[in-house]
């Protein structure tokens with residue numbers, strides 16, 4: 001896509017590109033003349049100011065058709081020129097894009113911020129749900145259903161966050177291995193036999209890091225609140241490997257005191273009774289078994305290598321073993337999946353009565369195989385995806401589930417959201433904590449990112465990230481003494497100013 005900025009006032013380019021992706025998901029942005037493809041969309045815009053009025057003119061063009069919209073906004077006290085320019089540009093883009101493409105983005109012109117975070121900030125100012133809803137509708141052009149969803153999520157998130165003490169922390173353990181690669185995956189996860197053979201050595205390294213993390217938490221004067229073993233597919237480990245990992249965790253932490261201990265199993269075909277009995281015995285309270293869809297043809301076409309039957313079996317095992325909270329992930333809008341087919345999956349998963357259900361919207365990243373094979377993937381199935389997401393939200397509500405965390409990803413079909421639902425008393429705390437970034441999270445394993453968080457004397461948040469190497473082979477080659485020193489230095493400096 002080509003962008004021409006003809007105005008006097010500059011607007012952050014990344015923001016402009018994000019607005020473009022509301023109407024043209026998956027587009028790349030041409031910088032040089034020779035990169036421009038014939039018939040690709042073009043945005044011409046200008047932002048100018050006279051006295052207190054910011055004016056924006058937007059022309060969007062595609063395949064010989066153009067639409068122009070002009071928006072004017074007053075620079076009000078406390079808002080400033082930059083934010084006013086962004087709001088005006090978003091408004092003009094929304095109306096020009098709606099006319100050109102024939103689609104009104106459900107989240108209006110809201111980009112670059114999590115909707116629930118925005119709503120939480122407004123609620124924290126003491127505003128009522130009604131006034132937040134009005135602002136989402138008026139300033140950001142969010143559709144009525146999404147504005148209501150956003151406020152529901154913010155209120156449920158707030159209830160979870162209110163109970164979190166500042167002297168607590170969480171631990172994330174990364175298992176970036178999978179039994180096969182899903183066609184839509186862009187995550188760094190090893191799935192060939194040669195790479196899977198690294199697992200025993202990887203677990204040894206993880207165990208040494210878990211021991212160190214326990215010492216680092218003491219150093220930071222933090223008490224462990226939640227553990228999340230994520231992937232990849234953590235249950236790709238054999239029962240013996242899983243036991244080795246979990247026994248290391250229980251030697252280093254009092255898991256009985258945790259508010260939550262999640263093992264994100266993931267793929268149903270990797271779950272068996274022995275592994276889940278071990279998980280339960282070592283204190284796991286929450287497990288994620290993810291069918292994504294219960295349509296076997298779609299599962300096969302996206303390379304999941306498991307069937308709907310595998311999901312039911314895995315679910316029954318988790319129930320019989322007595323894991324307190326079971327989460328199931330679904331994806332709306334998978335290539336080839338129709339609305340009626342997805343609705344059946346929603347109904348079937350609800351009929352199993354898991355405590356948590358997370359509905360993602362299909363989203364393709366650059367490095368996913370499926371995008372490379374099919375660059376037109378975003379343009380199909382939008383209507384079915386919109387209906388699928390709407391259906392899931394209505395059905396969850398009518399079945400007693402509440403939305404408690406939500407995020408959006410770039411390049412999601414129809415710009416739609418990912419929402420997690422829960423029955424009362426089972427919300428996944430870690431998911432909210434990682435989203436809000438108000439809580440320290442130690443992290444071990446390849447690709448893991450630790451987040452140190454504190455609030456200064458003015459209540460202002462300070463956050464520092466510590467990155468582990470992205471690939472397992474790099475992680476295993478890392479100098480462990482150096483890594484330990486790096487963590488200790490960061491903790492001493494960040495928390496205690498040493």
Ligand code: SF4
Nearest residue numbers: 178181182185189232
């Ligand atoms: S299970 Fe998840 S991490 Fe593994 S390949 Fe599939 S999408 Fe990627």
